[in-house]
Amino acid sequence: xxxxxxxxxxxxxxxxxxxxxxxxxxxxxxxxxxxxxxxxxxxxxxxxxxxxxxxxxxxxxxxxxxxxxxxxxxxxxxxxxxxxxxxxxxxxxxxxxxxxxxxxxxxxxxxxxxxxxxxxxxxxxxxxxxxxxxxxxxxxxxxxxxxxxxxxxxxxxxxxxxxxxxxxxxxxxxxxxxxxxxxxxxxxxxxxxxxxxxxxxxxxxxxxxxxxxxxxxxxxxxxxxxxxxxxxxxxxxxxxxxxxxxxxxxxxxxxxxxxxxxxxxxxxxxxxxxxxxxxxxxxxxxxxxxxxxxxxxxxxxxxxxxxxxxxxxxxxxxxxxxxxxxxxxxxxxxxxxxxxxxxx
Ligand SMILES: Nc1nc2c(ncn2[C@@H]2O[C@H](COP(=O)(O)OP(=O)(O)OP(=O)(O)O)[C@@H](O)[C@H]2O)c(=O)[nH]1
Ligand SMILES: [Zn+2]
Numbered sequence: 001x002x003x004x005x006x007x008x009x010x011x012x013x014x015x016x017x018x019x020x021x022x023x024x025x026x027x028x029x030x031x032x033x034x035x036x037x038x039x040x041x042x043x044x045x046x047x048x049x050x051x052x053x054x055x056x057x058x059x060x061x062x063x064x065x066x067x068x069x070x071x072x073x074x075x076x077x078x079x080x081x082x083x084x085x086x087x088x089x090x091x092x093x094x095x096x097x098x099x100x101x102x103x104x105x106x107x108x109x110x111x112x113x114x115x116x117x118x119x120x121x122x123x124x125x126x127x128x129x130x131x132x133x134x135x136x137x138x139x140x141x142x143x144x145x146x147x148x149x150x151x152x153x154x155x156x157x158x159x160x161x162x163x164x165x166x167x168x169x170x171x172x173x174x175x176x177x178x179x180x181x182x183x184x185x186x187x188x189x190x191x192x193x194x195x196x197x198x199x200x201x202x203x204x205x206x207x208x209x210x211x212x213x214x215x216x217x218x219x220x221x222x223x224x225x226x227x228x229x230x231x232x233x234x235x236x237x238x239x240x241x242x243x244x245x246x247x248x249x250x251x252x253x254x255x256x257x258x259x260x261x262x263x264x265x266x267x268x269x270x271x272x273x274x275x276x277x278x279x280x281x282x283x284x285x286x287x288x289x290x291x292x293x294x295x296x297x298x299x300x301x302x303x304x305x306x307x308x309x310x311x312x313x314x315x316x317x318x319x320x321x322x323x324x325x326x327x328x329x330x331x332x333x334x335x336x337x338x339x340x341x342x343x344x
Pocket of ligand 2: 263266267271272273274276278279281
């Protein structure tokens with residue numbers, strides 16, 4: 001591999017100066033990017049080839065400095081894509097780091113769900129990456145889809161594409177050049193795999209069609225960074241396709257910048273836009289400037305985020321308490337062992 005290889009993976013001048021200033025920098029230490037995570041080992045692409053090193057908390061997409069064998073130290077993460085762990089806890093799982101563009105993929109057939117697009121875009125902003133909304137199956141479109149969706153994603157671009165006709169593919173390619181890292185987020189059947197294959201010009205990912213008849217199954221089980229020929233790097237992980245990602249208030253504020261802007265004119269700073277007098281948001285709804293459904297969607301996501309952080313806070317508190325109990329017990333045991341008996 002060459003220096004160019006690192007640049008294709010997203011290495012840039014800023015990374016080079018971070019690496020030079022890093023405490024781990026030195027002779028025999030080189031930069032690389034984590035392209036695959038397997039339990040406690042990670043595969044790192046460097047200019048001298050692929051290395052396998054112990055994982056030590058690394059995620060797909062991390063830039064590291066490594067001595068090639070025993071350790072790898074991560075450079076700062078510019079973005080983080082997290083998911084709620086499946087199960088009753090509110091633990092989070094780090095899915096990928098240093099993603100530049102979250103491509104929000106929504107089909108035009110059946111009609112796109114603007115509520116789902118709002119939700120996915122909120123998750124995208126929350127990761128720190130830039131969302132790009134891509135409406136697939138444009139060959140089956142009815143006409144108003146792009147305008148409808150564009151109205152709910154302030155600050156994000158909306159593209160219509162068709163893998164079937166090739167429409168819009170060049171415009172999309174221009175957003176995903178070599179050196180950029182992207183991930184596709186969208187419901188099953190939206191046409192994500194078909195789209196990546198159409199962009200690449202050959203099969204990179206297995207599509208629903210292929211999987212359906214049992215041929216050529218190569219469903220991803222590992223988290224992986226895939227270099228798409230002629231384009232940037234795609235983060236491919238089964239878990240990333242679905243929802244369940246972690247949103248936050250920052251993400252919500254960006255995804256609903258129109259609502260936030262209106263809210264700035266509410267009489268009360270802590271206005272919840274329900275029944276308060278002088279509410280600029282309700283005023284906009286009454287005048288038809290803001291769809292009622294969009295306000296409902298905003299409130300819904302806001303509640304969800306509040307609920308999520310409340311659960312997390314209470315879990316952190318009980319984790320702290322049980323750690324406290326644990327260390328009291330350890331202390332008592334230690335004292336008993338010394339024959340002094342527990343101090344009560
Ligand atoms: N008409 C039309 N059909 C498409 C287009 N793109 C994808 N499809 C079809 O949509 C179906 C789903 O495509 P996939 O690429 O497997 O969808 P996916 O989003 O990868 O689905 P998961 O892997 O389940 O997440 C397939 O039957 C495709 O042939 C398109 O541009 N036009
Ligand atoms: Zn208000």
